[in-house]
Amino acid sequence: MGSCRQIAAQLVAPGKGVLAADESIATMSGRLEKAGVEATAENRRRYRELLASTPGLADGASGIIFCDETLRQAFADGTPFANAVRGLGILPGIKVDTGAKPCCGLPGETVTEGLDGLPARLAEYAEMGAAFAKWRAVYLITDELPSAGAVRSNANALARYAAACQEAGIVPIVEPEVLMDGDHPIERCAETTAEVHAAVREELGLLGVDLAGIVLKPNMVVEGADHACRATPERVAEATVGVLRAWPDELAGIAFLSGGQPPGRATANLEAMQHHRTPWPLTFSFGRALVDPALAAWHGDPALVAAGQALLAERVAANANAVRRRARMQAA
DSSP: OHHHHHHHHHHTOTTOEEEEOOOOHHHHHHHHHHTTOOOOHHHHHHHHHHHHTOTTGGGTEEEEEEOHHHHTOBOTTSOBHHHHHHHTTOEEEEEOOOOEEEOTTSTTOEEEOOOTTHHHHHHHHHHHTOOEEEEEEEEOOSSSOSOHHHHHHHHHHHHHHHHHHHHTTOEEEEEEEEOOOSSOOHHHHHHHHHHHHHHHHHHHHHTTOOGGGOEEOOOOOOOOTTOSSOOOHHHHHHHHHHHHTTSOTTOOEEEEOOTTOOHHHHHHHHHHHTTSOOSSOEEEOOSHHHHHHHHHHHTTOGGGHHHHHHHHHHHHHHHHHHHHHHHHHHHO
16 A cells, blocks of 8 residues: 555645546536537647647646546657656656446435456556546436435445555556535535545455545535625635545545636636635645636647646646645645
């Protein structure tokens, strides 16, 4: 477990976060088409290379999560993605789940699949150079949901995935995401997130997963997207850290997902978290909140690669600076 602990510590190193560029082929193709770019494998490769080769990215990003397609591709100069980003001082990661699918017996809810054949796939990804992996479980809030069955099924899958990763020498990023969909208040999100995390902790413990060798990637505790009032960053930070305090001190660190929040709000909430003393780092693993401006600026034009990279660098730097404030405040 020693190497997993070391890699996990690198992923949550002071002042750095993890860039999520692991959209599935279907999701990435849809985003490209919306930006006016033909959805081809080559254009997906070009877009991911634009992100990964952004000058100075390693100053604020410790790792990049790719999907299977990208990890098997190469930069324009022929260097495989995993080798290329390592050469830039960034750890390559891989999304290993196969998506949230309808869960039999639980109408309207999902369970994330991908456990079949996972050990063999992890061995291959490790051989290709992946240092860490990611698995996302999603939970919908309604008056009745999530059900106990959905909470437990997804927690068990997350734990089985994490155990398999550590056996393969790959750090698992454990992502239980309580979705923003709905009009629920922030208190309901806090209650549900706490329930989900309790189940995940129990399942991880039952399978002997070393918490010092994982990174938790949770949602921030926020109100539903359709709720009438927006919580302040201070309220979000208080509610979020309050839920997270149930995690043991030995957890390597926490890297929040943005969950569809506007980029500025996600950064403001992240910055507010840094005012709370915790035994583990609080950093970011954003996707859309970092890359959407870059995609919009580039929109497939080779002449605008630098413009897209500049916007990505700006968003990464804003979040890295928010995290660095923690070290300065706690040293004061």
